[in-house]
């Protein structure tokens with residue numbers, strides 16, 4: 001059974017695939033924060049911008065089987081498209097629920113599958129695009145993938161710690177919150193001094209879309 005907070009069709013707002021039409025499937029729950037505001041300051045990950053508690057969001061719910069979830073997901077894709085549905089599994093932490101059955105089922109449906117993960121839990125094999133976003137001092141077990149997208153700054157997770165990992169793209173994403181403008185300037189400076197890294201803005205927030 002899969003517990004899904006919300007499902008929506010939007011443009012990927014972040015990182016190397018930004019601008020791409022995508023079906024977002026946001027799983028409920030995370031291993032680095034309960035999602036409750038009263039627990040935020042003692043959480044391992046304390047800057048999260050997302051509500052991932054429960055299954056009460058838009059198109060959220062519990063799905064008994066991978067087939068049931070895939071059937072529902074494909075309805076969000078424009079039906080005249082020659083491009084296969086692009087599904088982004090996010091959360092919360094998708095690695096807590098994403099299993100081999102679901103990935104295989106997605107591929108049987110012809111989907112291209114991406115994941116946004118904190119990298120602390122193993123993933124099923126065959127995911128087409130793996131984006132890892134390391135958190136504070138949480139141990140990283142996914143050390144290779146397509147895109148490493150680090151929220152900046154995090155005192156215990158500065159870019160130097162990750163620059164030698166096996167990823168195709170390295171992004172810094174300014175931490176959203178009261179100091180976002182300052183952090184954006186700092187990221188620009190860092191990228192100018194360290195050209196391995198690229199700036200990732202959260203375009204969906206600027207655009208006011210999901």
Ligand SMILES: C[S@@+](CC[C@H](N)C(=O)[O-])C[C@H]1O[C@@H](n2cnc3c(N)ncnc32)[C@H](O)[C@@H]1O
Nearest residue numbers: 047048049050091092093116117118133175176
């Ligand atoms: C809500 S998380 C869900 C996926 C997974 N748990 C993770 O952390 O990668 C989706 C993306 O948003 C980023 N993010 C979360 N809060 C943010 C914030 N306040 N500012 C910028 N990016 C943030 C995460 O680092 C991650 O790349």
Ligand SMILES: Nc1nc2[nH]cc(C(=O)O)c2c(=O)[nH]1
Nearest residue numbers: 011012013014090116204210
């Ligand atoms: N448009 C849009 N792009 C995104 N990229 C990653 C997101 C996420 O919350 O995982 C996200 C999101 O919530 N919306």
Ligand code: SF4
Nearest residue numbers: 030033045048092118
């Ligand atoms: S790991 Fe991801 S979902 Fe969990 S609290 Fe941090 S940003 Fe939010």
Ligand SMILES: [Mg+2]
Nearest residue numbers: 049050090210
């Ligand atoms: Mg988001």
